[in-house]
Amino acid sequence: MLYSGENTLCYAIPGKLVAIKGNIGVVDYFGEHRNVLIDTDAKVGEYVYAQGGVLISKVSKEEAEETLALWKEQFFALKKVDQKLSSVKKTGKESANTLAILQKVNVGKQLSKEDMLALLKLDNAAELKLVYDTANNLRQKRNDNACCVHxxxxxxxxxxxxxxxxxxxxxxxxxxxxxTPDEIIAAAEHAVKELGFKAIVLQSGEDEWYDDERLARIVREIRAMGVLVFISIGVRSKETYKRLYDAGARAVLLRFETSNRKTFDALRPGTNLDERLELIKYAKKLGYILATGFIVGLPGETDEDLIDNILLTRSLGADMYSFGPLIPAEETPLEKQKPTTKEMLLKTIALTRFADPEAKILVTTAFETLDKDARREGLLAGANSLMLNITPVQFRKLYRIYPGRPDTDKKIEEGIKQTVELLYSLGRAPTDLGI
Ligand code: SF4
Incomplete structure (x- = not known):
């Protein structure tokens, strides 16, 4: 196992910057080239770290060569495992229509809405397995085995x-x-310096106690640690998003939750879908890496709504798709609703992969709440991105966005260990190489 410390793993492999065209750099990883947005003063020939498609920091030649020497064998060994696990085998029990739709995926054609609806309606285990395997195969061919862990x-x-x-x-x-801002910065510093994280997602409810000045200071200080700063703070003014970009934030997580206007208005009183979409578009235009998406399984959701949600996420230019199940929370108006099924989530991942073969698709922690194997199954149905909770334990259990969260008592180190074991067993490298 490749740890860079006792309970730390490498979340990024250093690469060599081999070309710069405008603000885009080309980074070489063992002969593979990836494009990154340059956000430092790196020069051609220097070693760098990238996260989420952004070149976040330079690294000395000595450190890079040492890490690369450790990684080299592992990098290719993991790829082999991934290639093996992402092969597709038919059972002969699939219908001609399902095979015809999946053949379109195999030859690089976009599926129609009708095709997507047909796949969403499948309930036969053999056919569903073929759908998930085809999505996983597409992920492997287009994205290889990198899996970012933020x-x-x-x-x-x-x-x-x-x-x-x-x-x-x-x-x-x-x-x-x-x-407090100091507590946030200290927790991020621990995650970066002691645990090796290269991307920090700052998430909260819509809490205006954190004014622009406080937020900008937090972002600036964490960015100075040489990591990618992701903000997930809900709807704030465009000025706030601009100011945080200027302070060094380079990625935004802001879901629209549902494209169905009626459902949105009924479930999000006092908020506005257009305002949210406008802000998402604005953030993308500013240059943020965009993570957006929806909730799967809201009451009244139809199959058409789900497809529309996937297509809207794509049309917004999402770099990362973030969707999670409805897990009814106590003392909320939806507490008596049925939770989303794992099958529906896996279908959503696979259809998203078909709709956007190059995308990062996130397996959120809510997957684990549904079922202990859901993270693994999600990664085998086309997903390629994870988030680990680094909130100090005393606060983590209070962020009760949904009940039964599996990570509330787990030590961060324990979460890292389990995640690395999971990723290695699937031949995934817990790294983010760029795009
Ligand atoms: S989903 Fe929860 S945290 Fe997000 S805006 Fe609504 S109430 Fe706030």
């Missing part, structure tokens, strides 16, 4: 909104917390 820091569970599905909605009678 650390998520949930810094406040205050929210001014009252979304019907959310456990930390304003009217929930949960214990509230706010980490």
């Amino acid at each position: 650390g998520i820091l949930e810094f406040s569970n205050y929210c001014k909104n009252n979304c019907h599905y959310c456990g930390i909605r304003k009217s929930s009678r949960i214990k509230r917390y706010r980490m």
Whole structure:
């Protein structure tokens, strides 16, 4: 196993910057070339780290060569495991229509909405396995075995909104917390320096206690640690998003939750779908890496809605698709709803992979809440991205966005160990090489 410390893993392999065209750099990893957005003063010939498609820091030749020497064997060994696991075998029990649709995927054609609906309606285990395997095969061919692992820091569970599905909605009678800017920076520093994370996601409810000045300071100080800073703070003004970009944030996680206007209005009182979409587009235009998506299984959701959600995510230019199941939270208007099934989530991952072969598709921690094998199965159905909770334990259990979270008591080191074991067993490299 390749750890860079006792309980730390390498989340990025250093690569050599071999060309620069404008603000895009070409980085060489053992002969493979990837493009990255340059966000440092790196020069051709220098070694660098990239995350999420952004060149985040330079690394000395000595450190790079030492890490690369450790990685070289592992890099190719993992690829072999991944190639083996992503092969596709038919059983002969698949219908001619399913085979015809999947053949379109195999020859690089886009599926029609009708094709996607037909796949969504499948309920036969052999056919579903072929769908997931085809998606995983496409992921392997187009993205290889890199799987980015970002650390998520949930810094406040205050929210001014009252979304019907959310456990930390304003009217929930949960214990509230706010980490101070110093606590946030210290927690990020621990994750970066002690645990080796190269990308930190700063997540909260919509909490305006954190004004622009506080947020900008937090972003600036974490960016200075040489990592990618992701912000997930909900709807704030365009000025705030601009200011945080200027402070060094380079990625945004902002879901639209559902493309169905009626459902949105019913479940997110006081908020506005157009305003959210406008902000997502603005963030993309500013140059942020965009992670967006939706909830799978909201009440009244139709198969058409689900396909529309995937297509809307694509049309917004998502670099990373983030969707999770509905897990009804106590004392919310949806507490009696049925949770989304694992099967529906896996189908959503596979269809997303077909719709956007190059995308990063995130397996959120909520998957694990549904079923202990769901993360593994998600990665084998076309997903290629994970987040690990790095919130200090005393706060983590209070971020009760949904019940039964598996990671509330788990030590961060334990979460890392389990994740590395999972990824290695699947032949995935827990790294982010760029795009
Ligand atoms: S879903 Fe987001 S915006 Fe809605 S109540 Fe929960 S934290 Fe707030």
